[in-house]
Amino acid sequence: MTILELEHVSVSYDGIRNAVDDVSFSVQEGEIISLVGESGSGKSTLLHCIQGLLPGGAAARGRITLFGKNMLELSAAERKRMRGEQIAMVFQDTGRYMNPITRIGGQFTSYLKLHLDQSKEELLELERTMLRKVNLEDTERILHSYPFELSGGMRQRVGIAIALSLHPRLLLADEPTSALDVTVQAQVVKELAALCRQEGATIIIVTHNMGVAAHISDKIGVMQSGRLVEWGTVEQVIRHPKEAYTQSLLSAIAELDDTRLLKQKQE
Amino acid sequence: MEPALLELRQVSKTFQTGNTKPVKAVQSVSFEVPSGINTGIVGESGCGKSTLARMITGLTGVTSGEILLNGTRISGLRRSAQRDVYRQVQMVFQDPYSAISPRMPVGTFLTEGLVHFGLISKGDRKEQARKLLELVDLDPQLALRLPHQLSGGQLQRVVIARAISIHPRLVILDEATSALDVSVQKQILSLLVRLQEEFSLTYLFIGHDLAVVRSITEQIFVMKEGSIVERLPSETLQEDARHPYTLQLLSSVFSVKDLS
Numbered sequence: 116m117t118i119l120e121l122e123h124v125s126v127s128y129d130g131i132r133n134a135v136d137d138v139s140f141s142v143q144e145g146e147i148i149s150l151v152g153e154s155g156s157g158k159s160t161l162l163h164c165i166q167g168l169l170p171g172g173a174a175a176r177g178r179i180t181l182f183g184k185n186m187l188e189l190s191a192a193e194r195k196r197m198r199g200e201q202i203a204m205v206f207q208d209t210g211r212y213m214n215p216i217t218r219i220g221g222q223f224t225s226y227l228k229l230h231l232d233q234s235k236e237e238l239l240e241l242e243r244t245m246l247r248k249v250n251l252e253d254t255e256r257i258l259h260s261y262p263f264e265l266s267g268g269m270r271q272r273v274g275i276a277i278a279l280s281l282h283p284r285l286l287l288a289d290e291p292t293s294a295l296d297v298t299v300q301a302q303v304v305k306e307l308a309a310l311c312r313q314e315g316a317t318i319i320i321v322t323h324n325m326g327v328a329a330h331i332s333d334k335i336g337v338m339q340s341g342r343l344v345e346w347g348t349v350e351q352v353i354r355h356p357k358e359a360y361t362q363s364l365l366s367a368i369a370e371l372d373d374t375r376l377l378k379q380k381q382e
Numbered sequence: 383m384e385p386a387l388l389e390l391r392q393v394s395k396t397f398q399t400g401n402t403k404p405v406k407a408v409q410s411v412s413f414e415v416p417s418g419i420n421t422g423i424v425g426e427s428g429c430g431k432s433t434l435a436r437m438i439t440g441l442t443g444v445t446s447g448e449i450l451l452n453g454t455r456i457s458g459l460r461r462s463a464q465r466d467v468y469r470q471v472q473m474v475f476q477d478p479y480s481a482i483s484p485r486m487p488v489g490t491f492l493t494e495g496l497v498h499f500g501l502i503s504k505g506d507r508k509e510q511a512r513k514l515l516e517l518v519d520l521d522p523q524l525a526l527r528l529p530h531q532l533s534g535g536q537l538q539r540v541v542i543a544r545a546i547s548i549h550p551r552l553v554i555l556d557e558a559t560s561a562l563d564v565s566v567q568k569q570i571l572s573l574l575v576r577l578q579e580e581f582s583l584t585y586l587f588i589g590h591d592l593a594v595v596r597s598i599t600e601q602i603f604v605m606k607e608g609s610i611v612e613r614l615p616s617e618t619l620q621e622d623a624r625h626p627y628t629l630q631l632l633s634s635v636f637s638v639k640d641l642s
Contacts, residue, residue: 298426326637329638369568369571
């Protein structure tokens with residue numbers, strides 16, 4: 116079932132150039148989609164546009180149909196109602212979006228209270244369950260911590276736990292693991308993909324890391340200067356890229372078995 | 383035997399902040415960088431790799447141990463004596479925008495080192511700035527621009543040009559390509575290889591991306607929690623790695639080549 120459809124979507128910040136230029140694609144329920152591209156390619160703008168988080172002054176054209184509604188015509192109040200249970204978002208640095216002087220437990224509870232009418236104990240139980248799902252076993256300590264007391268990897272896991280707690284049907288993730296160390300990134304990426312599969316959630320991930328995209332996605336979209344230049348399955352985009360731009364991106368990635376740039380010195 | 387270009391002997395750094403437990407950022411690190419042998423240091427945040435770089439350039443003092451350049455001790459020097467070290471050791475950081483005053487034209491920034499060491503007169507600045515920009519494949523017209531008018535990749539080229547303008551022996555690159563897009567990163571790495579041949583430089587390349595560090599070095603030291611856990615030849619990195627931490631780093635790479 117198609118849950119999201121973009122038709123000729125363009126976004127402009129200044130009314131002159133398009134940050135997103137005539138992009139169309141559709142997403143089936145349960146799919147993991149990655150949007151890849153270099154800085155300034157419009158991938159984050161596109162993600163923000165889908166859930167109506169564009170800054171003031173930015174103008175979007177075209178049609179974005181999510182769960183049968185045209186997102187570009189909804190009022191702010193209607194969009195707000197969709198957040199949480201239908202759409203949720205994970206950012207690159209979850210810590211920056213948290214209140215630094217409120218404990219994790221307090222922030223988690225206030226988010227859940229916006230959407231659920233349950234007792235404090237029930238909410239707390241849901242928080243513990245979600246933290247365990249992202250492999251944060253020491254739930255009491257996490258809930259009693261302030262954001263700065265957790266490592267970057269733990270904060271991203273908390274961000275994912277909060278975002279998935281209301282079982283959103285669509286998760287939008289903007290560079291969710293890019294600020295993490297490589298070993299932590301590998302774990303968090305795999306957890307995120309596994310959890311969304313388990314919950315049946317659809318994810319759209321924006322990432323500059325083609326490797327991450329190749330390993331967790333069903334489909335990949337490649338963006339360049341606002342345009343979606345290539346769209347297809349991992350097999351199509353990574354193994355048999357049609358576009359020269361995709362090929363150049365793939366060949367620029369350093370691999371462990373590449374011929375080194377430096378010629379071996381004779382000693 | 384000729385002394386190594388750079389030698390670290392049992393170098394340690396402990397930070398004492400407030401009343402908390404002292405942090406041992408670097409613990410008894412020893413290694414040699416022979417002249418012309420590019421060396422990589424790989425590790426994750428907090429492993430001490432940047433502290434190590436800062437100690438080699440003298441930006442941070444050592445707690446114990448010795449650092450030698452061409453057999454001469456350069457750690458624990460007085461500020462005035464450090465000037466001569468900077469002539470031979472230059473450093474490039476991750477974020478070029480934080481390396482330049484936002485109000486300083488690129489050309490002025492480029493030639494600061496040359497003027498500081500009395501290698502050119504102030505009247506030659508314009509001409510030298512133009513040459514340096516051409517050296518790193520940039521338009522000489524950029525000399526009059528301000529940092530924010532350049533892209534991250536262009537500005538990192540400027541920072542590299544400035545570092546090598548005074549013909550140092552050793553250039554320390556601390557995550558110098560990590561913030562760049564992959565295509566730009568590859569161009570900068572090629573530039574570094576070309577400049578090395580032209581100016582007989584030696585690079586100490588610090589980073590977290592094993593594949594990138596491997597591509598431009600001949601030996602790699604893997605750091606974890608302030609210590610070096612393994613030394614590996616770059617060419618056969620994957621085959622020779624034994625330490626569990628190195629293996630974990632290797633297995634965390636999402637390759638686009640081997641899709642399971």
